[in-house]
Amino acid sequence: SQQGEEDPQALSIQEGENATMNCSYKTSINNLQWYRQNSGRGLVHLILIRSNEREKHSGRLRVTLDTSKKSSSLLITASRAADTASYFCATAASGTYKYIFGTGTRLKVLA
Amino acid sequence: NAGVTQTPKFQVLKTGQSMTLQCAQDMNHEYMSWYRQDPGMGLRLIHYSVGAGITDQGEVPNGYNVSRSTTEDFPLRLLSAAPSQTSVYFCASRGGLAGYNEQFFGPGTRLTVL
Numbered sequence: 001s002q003q004g005e006e007d008p009q010a011l012s013i014q015e016g017e018n019a020t021m022n023c024s025y026k027t028s029i030n031n032l033q034w035y036r037q038n039s040g041r042g043l044v045h046l047i048l049i050r051s052n053e054r055e056k057h058s059g060r061l062r063v064t065l066d067t068s069k070k071s072s073s074l075l076i077t078a079s080r081a082a083d084t085a086s087y088f089c090a091t092a093a094s095g096t097y098k099y100i101f102g103t104g105t106r107l108k109v110l111a
Numbered sequence: 112n113a114g115v116t117q118t119p120k121f122q123v124l125k126t127g128q129s130m131t132l133q134c135a136q137d138m139n140h141e142y143m144s145w146y147r148q149d150p151g152m153g154l155r156l157i158h159y160s161v162g163a164g165i166t167d168q169g170e171v172p173n174g175y176n177v178s179r180s181t182t183e184d185f186p187l188r189l190l191s192a193a194p195s196q197t198s199v200y201f202c203a204s205r206g207g208l209a210g211y212n213e214q215f216f217g218p219g220t221r222l223t224v225l
Contacts, residue, residue, distance in 0.1 A: 033213065042115075042201055043154075045213035088153060090214075097142060097161055098169055099214065101154040 006089060010106045019076040021105040023089030024069075030094055032065055032072050037086045037104075046074075046087075051094075081111045112137050117202050117217035124192040124224045132187040132220050134202030142205040143185040144169070144214070145177065147198040154201065160185055192224045 006023050013019050023032070031050045035043040049056045049065045049072065056063045062075040076083055086106050090099045118133045136143065144159035146169075156169030160179040174196060176188040185204075189196060199221050203214040 042216035042218050098156055098159050103153040
């Protein structure tokens with residue numbers, strides 16, 4: 001079974017609005033990563049947050065991590081049409097090398 | 112650097128045929144992995160490798176073999192293709208084994224098994 005579960009499965013917003021997506025996972029982790037996938041293409045790394053960090057920023061992206069709840073959120077501020085993509089979280093259980101991906105959130109930003 | 116390359120981009124097989132999906136990276140990364148992506152399922156880990164000569168199973172390894180004879184190459188073999196293996200296959204690599212680095216993904220191979 002997959003380690004991570006994102007919600008919502010799909011999200012549609014207007015350009016300029018903020019988009020928030022959530023990821024829940026099952027085991028203790030070293031870190032959590034967020035990736036973006038444009039339709040039919042490979043995944044692109046967005047941001048990594050370590051298990052001892054609670055919040056991290058990168059440009060218009062803000063990621064939070066709550067290890068007590070085994071959950072993370074990705075906030076995209078001032079969204080643009082170009083942000084339309086699927087977003088995935090990925091985690092590696094503590095002591096392992098392998099990254100397991102969640103099911104993804106499909107974001108659509110309407111111009 | 113070319114990054115992570117995959118060949119072929121598209122492939123159609125008949126049930127029972129075998130084939131090898133190629134993956135190569137030129138970043139001298141120790142960690143390489145194969146994922147498959149089915150609609151609505153996200154990515155599922157098939158096999159991974161932490162260095163030449165070392166491989167291990169992921170979430171869905173049945174029906175697939177891998178080997179890692181060099182740092183650069185990590186081919187995925189389908190032994191006897193089945194319609195359930197119709198999917199998009201992604202190869203990825205990562206520098207360092209501790210897990211604190213991003214994974215770089217190839218463009219994918221779209222496989223259809225009839």
